[in-house]
Amino acid sequence: MSEPIPSPPSYPIIGHAGTGVYDPVASAKSRRQLREKYGSIYRLNFFGREIIFCSSQEIVNELCDESRFQKEVAGGPLEEVRNGIHDGLFTAFGTEENWGIAHRVLLPGFGPAQIQGMFLAMLDINAQLLLKWERFGPDHVITPTEDFTRLAFDTIALSMMSHRFNSFYMEEMPPFCQAMTRFLIESGVRNQRPSMIQNLMRAENAQYEADIKFMADVCDQRKHSREKRGKSLMVLVVVQNRKSHPTSKKDLLTLMLEGRDPKTGRGMSEANIRNNLITMLIAGHETTSGLLSYTLFHLLSNPSTYSKLQAEVDAIVGKDALQLAHVPKLEYTQAVLRESIRLNPPAGMISVSPVEDTVIAGKYAVKKGAMLAVDIAGLHRDPAAWGDDVEEFKPERMMSPHFEALPVIFLVCVPPDRHLRGFSFQPNCWKPFGNGSRGCIGRPLAWQESVMMLATLFQHFDIKFDDPSYKLRVKQTLTTKPEGFQIRTIPRKDAPPIVGAGVVA
Numbered sequence: 001m002s003e004p005i006p007s008p009p010s011y012p013i014i015g016h017a018g019t020g021v022y023d024p025v026a027s028a029k030s031r032r033q034l035r036e037k038y039g040s041i042y043r044l045n046f047f048g049r050e051i052i053f054c055s056s057q058e059i060v061n062e063l064c065d066e067s068r069f070q071k072e073v074a075g076g077p078l079e080e081v082r083n084g085i086h087d088g089l090f091t092a093f094g095t096e097e098n099w100g101i102a103h104r105v106l107l108p109g110f111g112p113a114q115i116q117g118m119f120l121a122m123l124d125i126n127a128q129l130l131l132k133w134e135r136f137g138p139d140h141v142i143t144p145t146e147d148f149t150r151l152a153f154d155t156i157a158l159s160m161m162s163h164r165f166n167s168f169y170m171e172e173m174p175p176f177c178q179a180m181t182r183f184l185i186e187s188g189v190r191n192q193r194p195s196m197i198q199n200l201m202r203a204e205n206a207q208y209e210a211d212i213k214f215m216a217d218v219c220d221q222r223k224h225s226r227e228k229r230g231k232s233l234m235v236l237v238v239v240q241n242r243k244s245h246p247t248s249k250k251d252l253l254t255l256m257l258e259g260r261d262p263k264t265g266r267g268m269s270e271a272n273i274r275n276n277l278i279t280m281l282i283a284g285h286e287t288t289s290g291l292l293s294y295t296l297f298h299l300l301s302n303p304s305t306y307s308k309l310q311a312e313v314d315a316i317v318g319k320d321a322l323q324l325a326h327v328p329k330l331e332y333t334q335a336v337l338r339e340s341i342r343l344n345p346p347a348g349m350i351s352v353s354p355v356e357d358t359v360i361a362g363k364y365a366v367k368k369g370a371m372l373a374v375d376i377a378g379l380h381r382d383p384a385a386w387g388d389d390v391e392e393f394k395p396e397r398m399m400s401p402h403f404e405a406l407p408v409i410f411l412v413c414v415p416p417d418r419h420l421r422g423f424s425f426q427p428n429c430w431k432p433f434g435n436g437s438r439g440c441i442g443r444p445l446a447w448q449e450s451v452m453m454l455a456t457l458f459q460h461f462d463i464k465f466d467d468p469s470y471k472l473r474v475k476q477t478l479t480t481k482p483e484g485f486q487i488r489t490i491p492r493k494d495a496p497p498i499v500g501a502g503v504v505a
């Protein structure tokens, strides 16, 4: 006999929408409160649309079975995000042909050799951040999240499209980031509004449309003044530049323009290329920035881990310029990243739905098409999978020999690129990059970039909180990042010169 899924009290018609039970602009916090009160499975209802939230390893392990469950875009915040990026990989419906074509065309662009080939471009952008922090000096208060956002944004553009956005030379955050932040926040809020109310919100709708238009840059060069072009994302300009200046570079943009799907023989359409260019920037820069920001926060909050990481960097990189060969040797640094993303996964939720009526956890009946949300932060704190010290920041649990002793469930890349692997202890208990065929295509890129950033940062600086009493607060769009987190960086004595690669885009 099936059991009812627990649910907080709700109101007729609206259900839980607008009642404060689930705050769309602080949903990570709401999920934490709800799972503390209702346990590892509960359901909410927004104007008749039901979402079942799950967080135990036991249930999530079932939901990761792609023969029973598939990614769900309709009915959740992703459907709103689709207004901006349509059939891009991230928001494509499972049944959409363009997802398969783009996935098969682009996957080779994220293989080990390609990611390693991005090393110099990554080092170039990395050096821009280091130089900025060095030149500001120890008295300057730095908001790391902002510069990590610039880093991630510029790294994607240079390493994947050979294009420079030069965000480090702008006082304000790049206009694309501002438009994207507004767009993602609004997408989350719209998801809880009934369409009748949404239609009345003229100012919000106008801004939303403007932000989408800005990101897509649908007005081509002829319609934009030179000044306006300079400020825009220039997605079309990126494509047009490449078409008028063909290159032998085999980067992701080349794959998009020239690649052929091995299954259908078809290439990506122009609209799908644009949707995927914006997708890569959206999916890749806030998440990586969040990972690096949380990691810095955890290191500063746990001085012994800080010292161990810096000692590892000193022992392996020393006074040399960072080399690609150093990256896999920085094992503690990678354990730090794995543990940080366990405690604070920047992408805190993914959604799936059953392909047929089914029963989960042996007792809860769920219908075909129901929306099941995987609460990743909750999963990463399941004591049954992680032990009683789940709240503690312990990179050691992500190191060998513990690491090798535990069953490795999925590998992102084949050996010998050990540093690029994804790991899981109990099946599917560590899911910061999502699941299966709809898991993160950009994870090896984000991983290499993050290891490189931490290594060079600790090689060149001693870092401290600006306010030692700072307690973690979280800012949320579709992803989360620390809010109000500020640091000071003190150049280390005898640090080697900062090396940028001088890559020409």
Ligand code: HEM
Pocket (backbone or CB within 6 Å): 071, 089, 090, 091, 103, 156, 279, 280, 281, 283, 284, 285, 287, 288, 291, 345, 346, 347, 349, 350, 351, 431, 432, 433, 434, 435, 437, 438, 439, 440, 441, 442, 443, 445, 446
């Ligand atoms: C620390 C950094 C990152 C994290 C935590 C992260 C996390 C995720 C997660 C959880 C998903 C699954 C979403 C879902 O099921 O709805 C995903 C998908 C995706 N990510 Fe990432 N991501 C990161 C970096 C990147 C980067 C750097 C890129 C691109 C350069 C990228 C591109 C994508 C794309 C295109 C998808 C959709 C894949 C598909 O459905 O085919 N991500 N990511």
